[in-house]
Amino acid sequence: MIGKDIIFIIFAVITVGSAALVVFSKKIIYAAFSLMLSLFGVAALFVFLNADFLAAVQVIVYVGGILVLILFGVLLTVKISSDNVISHLSQRIWGSIAAVGMFVLIFIAITRTNWTILDKSEDVVYYPQSEAIGIQLLTNYILPFEVASILLLAALIGAMFLVRPENK
Amino acid sequence: MITLEVFLTIGALLFVFGILAVVTKRNAIGVLMGVELILNAANVNFIAFSFFTDTGIDGIMIALFIFVIAVAEAAVALAIVLNIFRNMQTINVDEIDSLKK
Numbered sequence: 001m002i003g004k005d006i007i008f009i010i011f012a013v014i015t016v017g018s019a020a021l022v023v024f025s026k027k028i029i030y031a032a033f034s035l036m037l038s039l040f041g042v043a044a045l046f047v048f049l050n051a052d053f054l055a056a057v058q059v060i061v062y063v064g065g066i067l068v069l070i071l072f073g074v075l076l077t078v079k080i081s082s083d084n085v086i087s088h089l090s091q092r093i094w095g096s097i098a099a100v101g102m103f104v105l106i107f108i109a110i111t112r113t114n115w116t117i118l119d120k121s122e123d124v125v126y127y128p129q130s131e132a133i134g135i136q137l138l139t140n141y142i143l144p145f146e147v148a149s150i151l152l153l154a155a156l157i158g159a160m161f162l163v164r165p166e167n168k
Numbered sequence: 169m170i171t172l173e174v175f176l177t178i179g180a181l182l183f184v185f186g187i188l189a190v191v192t193k194r195n196a197i198g199v200l201m202g203v204e205l206i207l208n209a210a211n212v213n214f215i216a217f218s219f220f221t222d223t224g225i226d227g228i229m230i231a232l233f234i235f236v237i238a239v240a241e242a243a244v245a246l247a248i249v250l251n252i253f254r255n256m257q258t259i260n261v262d263e264i265d266s267l268k269k
Contacts, residue, residue: 077253
C-alpha cells in the first residue's frame with residue numbers, strides 16, 4: 001500500500017509541477033513539452049482511478065494528437081528564439097491574484113463538503129472497463145455518440161476550410 | 169492517501185494553472201495550452217467522482233465525450249490561429265486589435 005502511495009505522489013507532483021511550468025516557462029516550445037509531461041501525468045492518475053481505457057485514450061489522443069498539433073502550430077507561427085510570450089507585469093499580478101483566490105475558494109469547497117463516498121480504504125479491485133464502456137456507448141449513450149461523430153466531421157471540414165490557400 | 173479530496177485538489181490546481189495560462193500568455197497557442205489544461209482538470213474531477221461515488225460509469229462516459237470536444241476544439245482553434253498568422257504576421261493576442269481601429 002505504501003509503495004502505491006509513493007508512486008501516486010510522484011505522478012501527482014509531475015502533473016501539477018509540469019502544469020506550473022506550462023504557465024511560467026518563458027519560451028512557448030518549453031511550455032509545449034511541459035504540457036506533454038503534464039498530460040502523461042494525468043494519464044497515470046487515470047490508472048489510479050480504475051480508468052484504464054481512458055488512460056490509453058489520453059496518451060493516444062492528447063500526447064499523440066493534440067500535442068503534435070500544438071507543436072506544429074508553434075513551429076509554423078512563432079520564432080523559436082523569441083521569448084516574449086509572457087504578458088505585462090500588471091496582467092501577471094492580477095491574474096495570479098485571481099488564480100490564487102479561485103484556488104482558495106475551490107479548496108474550501110472541497111474540504112468543507114461532506115462527500116458520500118464509497119469505502120476505498122483497502123484493497124481496491126481494479127478491473128478492465130472497455131467492455132462496459134462499449135455497452136454504454138451503444139445503448140444509453142447512442143445519441144451523444146452520433147452527435148460526437150457529426151461534431152468531429154464538422155470540425156474536420158471546418159479546419160480544412162479555414163486553412164485552405166487563398167488563390168482558389 | 170488516494171482519496172477523493174486529493175484528486176479534487178489536483179483537479180483544482182490544474183484548473184487554476186490553466187486559467188493562469190489563458191490570462192497571462194501573450195501567444196495564442198499558449199492560451200490554447202491553458203484551455204487543454206482546464207479540460208484535463210474537468211476530466212480528472214469527473215473520473216474521480218465516478219470512482220469514489222456510486223454513480224457507476226457515467227463519469228467515464230462524460231470524460232470520453234470531453235476528449236472528443238477537446239480534439240475538435242484544438243483542430244479548429246489551431247486552424248484559426250494559422251489563419252490569423254497568415255493575415256497579420258503575428259499571433260500575440262495583444263497585437264490582434266484591428267477591430268479597435
